[in-house]
Amino acid sequence: MGLTSGRVALISGAGRGIGAAVAKTLFDAGWSVSLGMRRPQMPDWAASAPQRVHCFAYEASDPECAVGWADEVMARFGRIDALIANAGVMIPKTAVEISDAEMAQLLEINVQAPRRLAASCWEPLAASGRGRVVLLGSLSGKRVKSPGSGSYAVSKFAVVGLAHALRHAGFDRGIRAVAVCPGFVATDMAAGLTDRPAEALTQPEDLARVINLLIDLPNEASVAEFCVNCQLEESY
Template sequence: MDTRVALISGANRGIGAAIAEYLYHQGWQLSLGMRTPKRPKWDDEGRCHLFAYDATKGQEQAWVEEALARFGRIDALIPSAGIMTPKNVIEACDDDLDAMMEVNVKAPRRLAQAAWEPLKAHGCGRVILLASLSGLRVKSAGAGLYAMTKHATVALTHSLRQLGWDDGIRATAVCPGMVNTDMTQNADMPNAEKIDPNAIAASVVLLLNLPNNSSVAEFNINCTLEPCY
């Protein structure tokens, strides 16, 4: 297979940055979506394509067209940009929910829409959506609003999986628990006990390399003992 190409949003930090670095060292060509583009220090060969991407601006079509002009193909989408407003469903206002839905759900859908034909072209396109265990259960009232959007992310993944199956597109919702990123620094858990973003990256590489007849719909990763998760 020719060198594969992945588009990764939220690639400047956290899980997105870890995935990007991991794939880079696996030989992938990368188009990195960042609100403020900055070439990663590990890209010493200048192989990465950088795009000024804001998940609230509707730039997905432009990003896909620019990546295609650079690489000529798209094999995987990994929308990693995400936000969380720590409010329960009663105290939150519609603007709080709309902001999270825009970044966590609508932007990944638009990116898949823009890249759908290139993903179909080689019969083995891959879509990895960064969901959460909060997309499978609501563990606390304070995370209820965030959980609503991540349940929608999981539903989006299954919808893409159903739609793209016959064309070789395989979609997976990666659902981690508490990950050691900027988003969780105020959580009541030592960083050393949280999931390392590099472990998420390694899991994504595993999922991307699975053949079409070994599809994983949901991939759950946790750092604490919970029934079924």
């Protein structure tokens, strides 16, 4: 029999960075968590309640992975209450110099993969009465700040649009979707993109606290977009 006590969240890209921080934060808050990782490994913090942690070999570019993951989580826990679609890639090329294959990869992993995950989890999310979908967008999905971030921005603008589309698709069934749009976060990805020291960037743990709050809000306090920045910009 599946474990059905407590809420259950799927987190993609949970092996490091933002995803790992979200997984630990939700676990500490009492959630059962399923960790989508390219190389599944039980984290040390799971030792206190390993029955509440599930690891899955998730490959965002594999269309079959989403259904298999959702099915495995339902067999293990019997419910899905939240999806945090965090896995993503960045290709630092302009919209002119990027190849068709590279652009297709950006859209496949950053847009299609979270859409497939949401679709695979949709019915269990609706059954929960307060299903939550968090898509990790970016401030690059709100503005284009440099030529080299242009192609990435195209994919992240699409992620923000996807969050709004899912919000409309599921609102009447109690599903709330939100695009979380951070600027530079102290992760491996940001390390190669900014000269700012890690301590001057948004910390993954702080972003995880934001996500924990967003998915804990009631249906009547729906947030469509949440922007987070480590520096002052004109609008963000």
